[in-house]
Amino acid sequence: MDRSVPPGEIQGELTPPCSKSYAQRALAAALLAEGESTLRNIELCDDTRSAMRCIEALGADVTVVDPHTLKIRGGLAPRGRTLHVGESGLSTRLFTPIAALAGVPLRIEGEGTLLRRPMTMMIAPLRQLGVEVRHRDGFLPFDVCGPLHSATVEVDGSVSSQFITGLLLALPAARGEFTIDVRRAVSTPYIDMTVEAAHRFGAEILHNGYTQFYIEGGQRYRPTDYSIEGDWSAAATLLVAGAVAGEVTLHNVSILSKQADTAVCTALVRAGAELIHEADRITVRRRPLRAFEFDATQCPDLFPPLAALAAACEGESLITGTSRLAHKESDRAETLREEYAKVGIEIDLSTPDVMRIRGGAIRPARVFSHGDHRIAMSMAVSALRSSGAITIEGAEAVAKSYPRFFEDLESLRVN
Numbered sequence: 354m355d356r357s358v359p360p361g362e363i364q365g366e367l368t369p370p371c372s373k374s375y376a377q378r379a380l381a382a383a384l385l386a387e388g389e390s391t392l393r394n395i396e397l398c399d400d401t402r403s404a405m406r407c408i409e410a411l412g413a414d415v416t417v418v419d420p421h422t423l424k425i426r427g428g429l430a431p432r433g434r435t436l437h438v439g440e441s442g443l444s445t446r447l448f449t450p451i452a453a454l455a456g457v458p459l460r461i462e463g464e465g466t467l468l469r470r471p472m473t474m475m476i477a478p479l480r481q482l483g484v485e486v487r488h489r490d491g492f493l494p495f496d497v498c499g500p501l502h503s504a505t506v507e508v509d510g511s512v513s514s515q516f517i518t519g520l521l522l523a524l525p526a527a528r529g530e531f532t533i534d535v536r537r538a539v540s541t542p543y544i545d546m547t548v549e550a551a552h553r554f555g556a557e558i559l560h561n562g563y564t565q566f567y568i569e570g571g572q573r574y575r576p577t578d579y580s581i582e583g584d585w586s587a588a589a590t591l592l593v594a595g596a597v598a599g600e601v602t603l604h605n606v607s608i609l610s611k612q613a614d615t616a617v618c619t620a621l622v623r624a625g626a627e628l629i630h631e632a633d634r635i636t637v638r639r640r641p642l643r644a645f646e647f648d649a650t651q652c653p654d655l656f657p658p659l660a661a662l663a664a665a666c667e668g669e670s671l672i673t674g675t676s677r678l679a680h681k682e683s684d685r686a687e688t689l690r691e692e693y694a695k696v697g698i699e700i701d702l703s704t705p706d707v708m709r710i711r712g713g714a715i716r717p718a719r720v721f722s723h724g725d726h727r728i729a730m731s732m733a734v735s736a737l738r739s740s741g742a743i744t745i746e747g748a749e750a751v752a753k754s755y756p757r758f759f760e761d762l763e764s765l766r767v768n
């Protein structure tokens with residue numbers, strides 16, 4: 354689907370959708386908790402729908418109470434032999450170890466961009482835990498058959514934190530004692546989110562600076578009444594839109610959240626935007642923007658919105674951590690370079706791990722999302738600053754995390 358976004362000013366207030374990262378963790382924990390949990394402030398996107406399908410396939414009963422509330426009766430008792438994880442990297446790496454808890458053969462199947470994303474990091478640790486694993490050269494589909502046995506496992510954390518999240522949520526419900534030695538943990542705030550979500554459902558995880566985790570098995574997840582936080586990744590995009598094209602106030606996002614993408618506030622302040630934080634709302638106002646430097650290694654989902662911010666700044670911004678981008682929905686550093694070139698913004702990737710973006714005039718063009726929601730949203734924000742409309746091909750990709758994104762952005766338009 355094409356979506357044409359004209360330039361213009363924005364001003365207004367919005368509530369971003371719930372964090373899909375927390376929603377997927379909460380769905381998994383509610384599956385593992387025997388009894389009825391309530392999830393509030395949930396708003397479905399493709400990735401949370403995938404997680405919901407997975408927990409139903411694994412035995413949970415999900416009742417939609419109203420559009421923002423789910424009741425979940427937990428209990429692991431697989432109903433079929435296949436989990437469909439859609440395009441969600443997190444659902445894949447989260448529900449594979451949980452599937453292995455069940456002790457029956459289960460297949461994990463995905464689609465679209467996910468079929469090109471590496472899953473190799475799961476193979477050796479799962480085998481060390483006694484799981485039978487079959488796979489297609491390290492890519493989906495995966496066939497697993499548990500159960501999980503006591504072990505000390507080594508995990509390569511350098512590509513993604515998501516499989517660590519999967520182990521951390523699965524192992525408290527397994528029998529035995531577990532130590533996970535992690536080499537080169539990345540995206541560590543996402544690990545904090547996992548530990549926090551598990552704790553809310555009554556499971557405890559100990560760790561020592563993300564290098565060694567200790568988990569006692571046989572813990573009982575407790576049914577919980579859990580309200581899902583607003584999403585800082587969506588908030589980051591909307592705040593950048595406000596900083597480059599007017600003013601935006603967001604509700605239900607707390608700066609005290611453990612979400613990785615709260616770090617967007619640092620980048621906005623460095624770029625010269627005005628940021629006002631009051632209780633659970635935050636306002637950003639456009640000011641003259643200057644080039645900024647920022648390390649996004651631990652918050653890789655900020656690259657696309659920060660590219661839109663840098664394109665609107667005077668001078669050359671420098672964002673480090675591009676090595677984290679190769680295995681997202683697209684090779685995001687390369688995709689940003691290719692698509693921003695079409696609108697007249699040069700992105701230089703010649704220095705390893707660094708993205709240099711020279712701000713300047715943005716011109717109308719036809720660009721492509723590469724099936725990547727964050728690329729589509731980044732280009733839409735830059736369109737606000739363009740001298741004419743930018744047409745985004747593959748704009749439907751936003752449904753992965755933020756289905757109402759374009760409607761929300763349009764609702765802020767003042768001219």
Ligand SMILES: O=C(O)C1=C[C@@H](OP(=O)(O)O)[C@@H](O)[C@H](O)C1
Pocket residue numbers: 373374375443512513514515518539540543653654
């Ligand atoms: O655990 C999570 O919810 C996520 C972790 C991050 O992935 P990596 O750990 O692969 O960087 C992030 O990019 C992704 O959007 C969501």
Ligand SMILES: C=C(OP(=O)(O)O)C(=O)O
Pocket residue numbers: 400440441442443444654681682727754
């Ligand atoms: C990378 C992302 O998600 P996932 O890895 O869960 O597919 C994302 O939402 O940007």
